[in-house]
Amino acid sequence: MIEVQDLTKQYAGRTAVDHVSFKVEPGEIVGFLGPNGAGKSTTMRILSGYMPPTSGTARVNGFDVFQQSIELRKSVGYMPEMAPLYTEMRVKEYLNFRAELKGLSGKKLRFRVGEVMELCALTDMRRRLIGNLSKGYRQRVALADALVHQPPLLILDEPTNGLDPVQIRQVRELLRSLRPAHTILLSTHILQEVEAVCDRVIMIHRGRIRAVDTPENLTRKLRAASVVQLEMQGEGEITNLIESLPGVRKATLDTVQEGWLYLSVRVEARHDVREALMELALKQQWKIREMHWQLPSLEDVFVDLAASDPSK
Numbered sequence: 247m248i249e250v251q252d253l254t255k256q257y258a259g260r261t262a263v264d265h266v267s268f269k270v271e272p273g274e275i276v277g278f279l280g281p282n283g284a285g286k287s288t289t290m291r292i293l294s295g296y297m298p299p300t301s302g303t304a305r306v307n308g309f310d311v312f313q314q315s316i317e318l319r320k321s322v323g324y325m326p327e328m329a330p331l332y333t334e335m336r337v338k339e340y341l342n343f344r345a346e347l348k349g350l351s352g353k354k355l356r357f358r359v360g361e362v363m364e365l366c367a368l369t370d371m372r373r374r375l376i377g378n379l380s381k382g383y384r385q386r387v388a389l390a391d392a393l394v395h396q397p398p399l400l401i402l403d404e405p406t407n408g409l410d411p412v413q414i415r416q417v418r419e420l421l422r423s424l425r426p427a428h429t430i431l432l433s434t435h436i437l438q439e440v441e442a443v444c445d446r447v448i449m450i451h452r453g454r455i456r457a458v459d460t461p462e463n464l465t466r467k468l469r470a471a472s473v474v475q476l477e478m479q480g481e482g483e484i485t486n487l488i489e490s491l492p493g494v495r496k497a498t499l500d501t502v503q504e505g506w507l508y509l510s511v512r513v514e515a516r517h518d519v520r521e522a523l524m525e526l527a528l529k530q531q532w533k534i535r536e537m538h539w540q541l542p543s544l545e546d547v548f549v550d551l552a553a554s555d556p557s558k
């Protein structure tokens with residue numbers, strides 16, 4: 247459905263997308279996960295036929311994104327990051343207008359606009375001016391727009407960005423309800439988002455793919471990267487002794503300040519080593535004044551993955 251090979255995009259000499267290759271199979275919901283500035287929107291714009299790549303190729307629904315962008319755009323439901331909605335138009339009027347642009351007319355157009363308004367819970371809002379809608383409703387209008395011509399593939403750029411928790415749940419349910427008739431590529435910078443809806447995750451950081459995995463494996467990696475921060479005083483082979491505890495991967499002395507040692511203890515998946523650390527400290531007569539278990543941010547995981555990137 248999507249086949250990307252060595253895709254690269256440079257803006258004024260800066261590389262935003264750097265030799266990216268991946269595939270999305272029909273019926274899959276794939277999450278494009280990465281921190282802000284990772285290159286998600288750039289890739290999605292290229293895949294939707296709105297911007298040419300600097301080099302590399304991408305085929306979407308069998309169309310080359312560069313050579314056949316007109317045909318491509320008709321076969322994709324693209325929801326851009328900032329949906330260019332017409333604030334002076336009413337919801338139904340806008341969707342009619344968009345559906346017409348996408349080649350629908352007559353009975354078919356009326357039926358589909360009614361259907362997507364129903365699907366996106368917009369029917370009660372159909373006469374409202376878009377400019378007066380809340381962010382959540384505007385997102386739904388953008389989603390209805392992406393769906394109206396029944397494209398087999400949806401490319402949704404941060405579809406839940408800026409929504410409140412209830413709205414987020416509604417959009418996630420809507421996305422799940424679209425399978426298996428639709429293939430979906432959605433982007434997000436939130437890990438829970440991919441856990442909630444995606445079959446597979448493509449992690450991108452600084453324009454490069456860092457991992458392609460299931461949400462389950464990704465979560466496991468996240469836990470694996472957890473760290474216990476320790477402030478202590480003591481004698482002996484401190485880091486070696488800590489590393490001998492089961493579940494500890496590595497102990498690092500970060501700094502020493504006013505006689506206090508600051509250590510980072512990297513911990514294996516699903517291990518809580520805090521009690522064992524306390525017992526060890528007692529036995530060794532170390533003094534601990536602070537211990538803090540820190541689950542890493544997604545950013546930390548990306549940095550971690552980047553460090554272990556064999557292509558670097």
Ligand SMILES: Nc1ncnc2c1ncn2[C@@H]1O[C@H](COP(=O)(O)OP(=O)(O)O)[C@@H](O)[C@H]1O
Nearest residue numbers: 257261262280281282283284285286287288289
């Ligand atoms: N139109 C543009 N002109 C110049 N640089 C851009 C443009 N759009 C994005 N960038 C840069 O490209 C990089 C990737 O951006 P983007 O694709 O928007 O990432 P994401 O969607 O993951 O946040 C960022 O460093 C961003 O500043």
Ligand SMILES: [Mg+2]
Nearest residue numbers: 286287288327
């Ligand atoms: Mg973006």
